[in-house]
Amino acid sequence: MSTRRAMAEDSAPVSDLDLLEAESIHILREVAAQFANPVLLYSIGKDSSVLLHLAMKAFYPAPPPFPLLHVDTGWKFREMIAFRDRRARELGLRLLVHINPEGLARGINPLDHGSALHTDIMKTQGLRQALDAHRFDAAIGGARRDEEAVRAKERVFSLRAPGHGWEPRRQRPELWRLYNGRMAQGETMRVFPLSNWTELDVWRYIAREGIPVVPLYFARPRPVVERNGLLLMVDDDRLRIGPEEIVRERMVRFRTLGCYPLTGAIVSEAATLEAIIAEMAESRSSERQGRAIDHDQSGSMEKKKREGYF
């Protein structure tokens, strides 16, 4: 509430977080106004938590005028799924969950098929299926420009050709606060309200607003095994521990959350928001370092985006 008072006295947003919040709310309202059937892609992570909080603010006292969609892979941390269902219930929002049924039938998994194939089939193809099935014309995502070099050039309203592919050359100039949602037949839009946020902004905002996040972000003793340079948490018995591997209890937390066999933990003592923010200010490695998928090929984010990844 101290923020509100400061704003009121100066009659303008005073802090960078106020301005980022206002920009994101503006974008969410543009989506509601310009599209017939938008959806918010809820991936359960901290960025999704911030996005959801902003959506609650943008339309207050009404609920957000769009449902949440989670594209599940069957390999998310159990705590993520529990958190997802609890939040949707608490906020009274409609939550759609989609798992690629063909991928499921074929038993696609990150352990046998590798991160690239698993991600393509369960995430990219799964997302495309869900968007097509519900005929969503706009999908709101929590991606940020600071995550990756290719994302730095991404628009807030990112036009996707029929089939969801991203054509860098077809992206439209975005000026002022004018976001253009007009599309030709078959085209869809991906919208990124958190484009101008950094990881540190996200955590400072979570702390300021008291936004609930999955407990996996906070350090705790967890059973982990070291594999391919990543510290993997043994979230269930599907991980198949090799004869050379040793499962150890270590004080770890996660900077990003995805499929548990693909998401590396970091050794950390940061068990509170304040400690996380302090750790991040001192951190010397970037957020997506723990994501196996980014390192499979050089320039791999651009490739994935062209194929319809977020």
Place this chain on the structure above:
Amino acid sequence: MALPDSGPSARGLLRFLTCGSVDDGKSSLIGRLLFEARAIMDDQMAKLDRDSRKHGTTGAAPDLALLVDGLQAEREQGITIDVAYRFFGTPRRKFIVADTPGHEQYTRNMATGASTADLAIILVDARKRLLPQTFRHSRIAALLGIRHVVLAVNKMDLVGYDQAVFEAIRAAYAPLAQGLGFRSVESIPVSALNGCNIAGAPASTMPWYQGVTLLPYLETVDITPAAPGPFRMPVQHVIRVAPDFRGYAGTIAGGTVAPGDSVVVLPSGRASRVGRIVTMAGDLPRAGAGQAVTLTLADDVDIARGDLLASAESPPEFADQLAADLVWMAETPLLPGRRYLLRVGTSETGVAITALKHEIDIATGEPRAARALAMNAIGRVTLGLDRAIPFDPYESCRETGGFILIDRESGDVLAAGMIRHALRRASNIAWQGFSVDRAARARLKGHQGAAIWFTGLSGSGKSTLADRLDRALVREGCHTYVLDGDNIRHGLNRDLGFTEADRVENIRRVAEVARLFVDAGLIVIVSFISPFRADRAMARSLFEPGRFFEVFVDTPLEECERRDPKGLYAKARAGKLPNFTGIDQPYEPPETPELRIMTGELSPEAGAERLLGLLRGGGILP
């Protein structure tokens, strides 16, 4: 790093733009800023080392420029092809950097980056002095409303850190900067490659420079506008919650707002007062530019997305013909006469470019004649809008003066534009006096305003009926006026003849006059032959539903000709009166009039009574 999120020591935000070509060391400068602000992580640095060996141009040292290159294609070509956004921060400010390329697409990309930037860093290669591109970049920055500039004279290491070189460049830039009206210009000699004068204390390599270094300057430069301007808020979205909450959501584009403030809704011109400023964290006592809020109003007014809420004391201008500067961004050139969609704030309007006044030579600022604008060209145009829109000149408010042109079919953004001024201010006064609205006039007069439009052949009895109706209404205490064809042709329309084009204009003028009178609260009785359906439909379209009553005075031609009160049919039959309705010009009878009066069966008095009944039923009379 403790970052207070509010209060006087809260971290601020600066959006800036970097202009220059790859050769000026622009990417290196941004890379260096990120590096100095400790925004480069260890794994990114390791990747940079790998990439530097593969693509770099700096030998053994890491090529910081590679940090800011994005797409695979451009990395291989060694150029950037789009606007990329970078982020870094210090305890004092968060920075959002729009990095725009300096090559052939520069105008389009730079304009995009500049539209949201508060400050531009104009990069100059110390060896090359001021180049035409320096002028271009400065001019585009000024055109898009950037008021603060840093002239970063880079590569000082390659001129032996020579003070004379820096001073000469600074002196050469001064007249240009002055001509473009920048509010502040700071010149700093730097070496991005060696990190000189980027952060911290002035570099020992240039002891003659004791000014501020780049990063501390960016942390402290004052970008608050001289005046906050009057309140403006384009309505994005209407939030309704049963049973009776109705809020107008939007981002404040200018000024401040507080409960109780008088506001006007445009284009309708309705006036009201702000009720509450609603947010999830509680109602606010005041809100200002840049805040995303939800307002309620004291009165029940009809407001939709695209409307503009504005200060009633200082309302915006209102016009349908505008002079604007366009930055053309599409591969297909601008051709005058084409129709597009114009979006300003949250409203969209059909628009035609009615004239291309001139192209602006970006290097010199001089106008030159042009018949089309190609991609990356800038020109001054005249816009003819389908309806009048509220706006402010761009220099007063970016959000209510900046617009994009959209292709109707593909939805692509074709151009960005800055409204400079209105060309026809007639409608500028339309909002005036709207503080006395229609409801107030109706209260005063005791009835609603409406137009009763009599159509029928010459001699059918329109004037007689109009006269009886007028008398009956006045008897009831109504405020009326009769617009009669013959009378109007003696005054307002005396320049018009009887060709088809003139008849159309004749009806248009009468319809507009009738509308003004109805706005003023009168019951207007129009008595005009008005033979064409299209013209009557046009007249009807000027009025709100329920305010226009078409009355067909249905008398057969033979009967009219028999009566012939003015001897006109005789003249027409004799060929002395060309284009006479019913004789050598057709009369198109109404298909669905509000009332049809057969004069052969109904006396004028009885007809007038029927009309009074119609007006009572329509809520015009109490």
